[in-house]
Amino acid sequence: MPAPTAPEVTAVSDVGRVTGETATDVDEGESLLEVDGLKKYFAQESGLLSGVSIDTSQFPPIDVGQERVKAVDDVSFEVRRGETLGLVGESGCGKSTLGRTILRLLEPTDGTIAFKGDDLATLSGEAIREKRSEMQMIFQDPQASLDPRMTVGRIIEEPMRAHGMLDDEGREARAKELLEKVGLDPHHYERHPHAFSGGQRQRVNLARALSVDPDFVVCDEPVSALDVSIQAQVLNTMDQLQDEFGLTYLFIAHDLSVIRHISDRVAVMYLGNIVELADKEELFENPQHPYTEALLESIPVPDPRKRNARGVLEGEVPSPVNPPSGCRFRTRCPKLIAPERYELTEEEWAHTRAFMRAVKRRGFEPTAAADLEREFFDGELPGGEAGEIVAEALELIATDSERSAGGNGASAESSADGEGAAVDWETATERLLEAFAEQSICARERPAYEVDPAYGSGTHYAACHRHR
Numbered sequence: 001m002p003a004p005t006a007p008e009v010t011a012v013s014d015v016g017r018v019t020g021e022t023a024t025d026v027d028e029g030e031s032l033l034e035v036d037g038l039k040k041y042f043a044q045e046s047g048l049l050s051g052v053s054i055d056t057s058q059f060p061p062i063d064v065g066q067e068r069v070k071a072v073d074d075v076s077f078e079v080r081r082g083e084t085l086g087l088v089g090e091s092g093c094g095k096s097t098l099g100r101t102i103l104r105l106l107e108p109t110d111g112t113i114a115f116k117g118d119d120l121a122t123l124s125g126e127a128i129r130e131k132r133s134e135m136q137m138i139f140q141d142p143q144a145s146l147d148p149r150m151t152v153g154r155i156i157e158e159p160m161r162a163h164g165m166l167d168d169e170g171r172e173a174r175a176k177e178l179l180e181k182v183g184l185d186p187h188h189y190e191r192h193p194h195a196f197s198g199g200q201r202q203r204v205n206l207a208r209a210l211s212v213d214p215d216f217v218v219c220d221e222p223v224s225a226l227d228v229s230i231q232a233q234v235l236n237t238m239d240q241l242q243d244e245f246g247l248t249y250l251f252i253a254h255d256l257s258v259i260r261h262i263s264d265r266v267a268v269m270y271l272g273n274i275v276e277l278a279d280k281e282e283l284f285e286n287p288q289h290p291y292t293e294a295l296l297e298s299i300p301v302p303d304p305r306k307r308n309a310r311g312v313l314e315g316e317v318p319s320p321v322n323p324p325s326g327c328r329f330r331t332r333c334p335k336l337i338a339p340e341r342y343e344l345t346e347e348e349w350a351h352t353r354a355f356m357r358a359v360k361r362r363g364f365e366p367t368a369a370a371d372l373e374r375e376f377f378d379g380e381l382p383g384g385e386a387g388e389i390v391a392e393a394l395e396l397i398a399t400d401s402e403r404s405a406g407g408n409g410a411s412a413e414s415s416a417d418g419e420g421a422a423v424d425w426e427t428a429t430e431r432l433l434e435a436f437a438e439q440s441i442c443a444r445e446r447p448a449y450e451v452d453p454a455y456g457s458g459t460h461y462a463a464c465h466r467h468r
């Protein structure tokens with residue numbers, strides 16, 4: 001049976017933990033949370049036939065299983081007591097879904113979430129409710145998460161009331177103490193949220209989350225909505241509160257400078273997978289996944305000459321409904337590994353890869369084969385089978401240019417020849433992807449490696465086949 005939480009908290013005399021008493025058997029630095037093989041899939045939301053895929057080869061042509069958004073797809077990591085684990089990645093990569101699923105605000109599709117040894121994924125509703133005092137969440141928008149009709153005192157007391165903690169007087173005293181701890185004036189107890197600035201409102205949220213004396217707090221973009229000048233102040237307060245309350249944070253942000261400020265270790269997420277995880281210094285100084293490198297390169301730098309030299313990620317993030325096989329980043333990866341069968345030189349592969357991607361996104365005007373050969377291959381195609389495949393693709397696209405240029409002025413889109421042209425792009429794309437992208441180890445196996453750290457002795461996980 002889960003330990004009752006209320007009596008333990010009644011014993012708190014100061015707003016922090018009672019000296020000598022810890023609410024957990026987990027020692028500092030030991031694993032507080034272990035996530036293993038966690039998945040969260042959503043049914044597709046929009047449309048009349050949401051979540052249903054259509055197969056016209058059958059009758060009836062629908063209902064052949066749900067199309068699902070693989071927001072979190074087989075994620076494993078641990079969070080150690082007392083640390084801040086930063087979770088970073090572009091918008092839509094699954095960070096919030098991961099945070100919410102860990103706290104069972106969303107039902108996991110598969111996997112385990114061991115919190116101090118209990119598997120949260122299998123706990124019943126009531127058991128989860130009891131656990132909630134140990135695990136809290138802070139959201140991005142401090143405005144939306146505060147009821148404007150309630151005083152901040154009442155807002156902070158509400159979770160304590162819900163968990164049957166303390167009596168009225170005790171709750172008021174604790175709320176006032178917490179206001180002070182988070183850097184607000186205890187006399188503001190009777191004020192309403194509208195009287196506070198964005199930064200102050202986020203402090204009220206902090207006080208509310210801490211009121212039930214949690215061990216673990218998921219912070220979902222807690223400073224993203226705040227002015228940059230205020231962000232550092234709130235982050236510093238969160239740091240102090242962590243020490244004082246013995247808190248463990250999972251800190252979600254898309255902003256790498258925020259992650260760098262607050263984290264002890266950092267996990268990088270891309271399209272539902274964790275692609276790299278290491279100590280903060282190791283991750284920032286010795287990144288080993290091309291996605292992490294790209295993220296780091298896209299941090300704005302003050303020197304505009306340097307900024308110009310920095311690369312940007314090519315292509316779009318693929319759909320999480322049908323993510324790429326193997327390494328999820330491979331369709332955009334500047335370091336996609338050459339298929340072994342062709343024995344291409346590095347330069348030949350760089351040319352072929354660039355050509356393949358340009359064809360895929362139709363990123364150039366079709367012209368004569370010789371011109372394309374010059375543009376993409378410096379006038380010299382790779383040798384052997386690879387060269388033959390490239391030549392074939394070039395022909396398909398170059399033929400296309402002759403057809404659309406040789407017509408009587410009709411555009412490629414509107415003429416009958418245009419339809420033929422579109423098919424040729426498609427055939428060329430298919431041929432190139434099948435022969436090169438799909439043959440790469442990056443498409444065939446899911447990567448998972450540990451690399452030797454250059455900074456410190458912590459484990460450095462990098463899901464990239466360059467480390468095989």
Ligand SMILES: Nc1ncnc2c1ncn2[C@@H]1O[C@H](COP(=O)(O)OP(=O)(O)OP(=O)(O)O)[C@@H](O)[C@H]1O
Nearest residue numbers: 042045069071090091092093094095096097098320
């Ligand atoms: N309730 C839902 N139903 C269907 N799809 C969802 C749902 N919630 C999230 N998704 C999808 O899951 C994927 C991950 O979304 P999530 O919000 O977790 O990403 P994120 O990294 O936190 O991005 P952001 O910072 O923009 O919130 C996205 O493709 C999103 O559209």
